[in-house]
Amino acid sequence: MTDVIRQACILVGGKGTRLGDLARMVPKPLLEIAPGTTFLDLVIGELARQGFNDLVLLAGHLGDVVRERYDGRTVAAARVRVVIEPEPRGTGGALTCAGDLLTPRFLLLNGDSLFDINMRALAAEPMAADVEGLLALRRIADPARYGTVALTDNRITGFREKNPAVSGPALINAGIYVLRASVINRVSTLPCSIETDIFPALAREGRLAGVEREGYFLDIGLPETLAQGRRELLAVRRRPAVFLDRDGVLNVDHGYVHRPDQIDWIPGAIAAVRSLNDLGYRIVVVTNQAGVAHGHYEEEAVHTLHAWMRDALAAHGAFIDAFYHCPYHPDGKVERFRLAHVDRKPGPGMILRALADLDIDKENSFLIGDKQSDIAAAEAAGIPGFLFAGGNLAEFVDDCRKRRVGAALGLQAGGEFAP
Ligand SMILES: [Mg+2]
Structure with a gap:
């Protein structure tokens, strides 16, 4: 790499x-x-x-x-x-x-x-x-x-x-x-x-x-x-965004994943990101990382892992626009992260921050998560959420996109949302 x-x-x-x-x-x-x-x-x-x-x-x-x-x-x-x-x-x-x-x-x-x-x-x-x-x-x-x-x-x-x-x-x-x-x-x-x-x-x-x-x-x-x-x-x-939960969507959720050797990509995950890149979507990862609050790993490990994921994706011509993580948990062991925070899904904080930080066409954006709390966060932020129950992520994303785009938008060369 x-x-x-x-x-x-x-x-x-x-x-x-x-x-x-x-x-x-x-x-x-x-x-x-x-x-x-x-x-x-x-x-x-x-x-x-x-x-x-x-x-x-x-x-x-x-x-x-x-x-x-x-x-x-x-x-x-x-x-x-x-x-x-x-x-x-x-x-x-x-x-x-x-x-x-x-x-x-x-x-x-x-x-x-x-x-x-x-x-x-x-x-x-x-x-x-x-x-x-x-x-x-x-x-x-x-x-x-x-x-x-x-x-x-x-x-x-x-x-x-x-x-x-x-x-x-x-x-x-x-x-x-x-x-x-x-x-x-x-x-x-x-x-x-x-x-x-x-x-x-x-x-x-x-x-x-x-x-x-x-x-x-x-x-x-x-x-x-x-x-x-x-x-x-x-x-x-101004691009529509696909918000992706991380553990259980991009990589297998082994529980408190925080090192590259723990990353097992979900089948079709890299292809899914690549195809969304090619279509012109922004991709924003929104991930709860309570392991930081619980003292299982340092917040720095989250950054290091995300940098590693960026490199792994880049080798396949794929990229993530931005990662947002929430290190807080109300019952955390580490005092400075012991907090009920709006960023923690089902709170919409991370999604709302991304909508403010990045130039996003919210109207055509959606989220994919593997838990009800992901879907609740999306709904609280005012975008639809799709529950991924496993299988091939590229196929699932394709299906979500079709359901989302519908017949209302004319398809044009160079991306569905080209002006
Ligand atoms: Mg998850």
């Missing part, structure tokens, strides 16, 4: 010339899509929830503005650093400035586009030893505005320049890559562009892979697409 990718670099140095005056004072990714919320805030929030906790912003043009707002900031568990390129030398030049910071494999994203996919799954895609980069590709109906990509057996064989005469569906580079740090050795002469210098060279050598993904996509490079972002992006960020 040492190979779980936790680092994401974001290119935020572009000049945004096509936006004219709109991007004169701030770099394009720092344009607001709502009062107080920049486009980059959305990209960062998405990476953080998917478990990328080492975020490096590659800044150039107006780099001080980026540093001022983001350097040293933490977003959920993610730490943000800003690297400023002293002079503009293309995206390849920007990447070399981060050379010392790069982990052996990392995610690289365009800071001015958003492709709403499970990036954790992209990071978990197997990469052959001779492959230096893996690109997320998107099939679009009208590719005239973009260059297109030729893909054969998951290897990229070539790139075609933007051509207004091209019609019909084609694959485009959607601006999210998994790269090996060795890719910076490819930057020989400056300026250097990752997209137009390095990638075509790698493709010629057969060292560039691609996978097609579906999902909401927006590039804010034009005044009209920026306006579209301002209309649509807050709805993209």
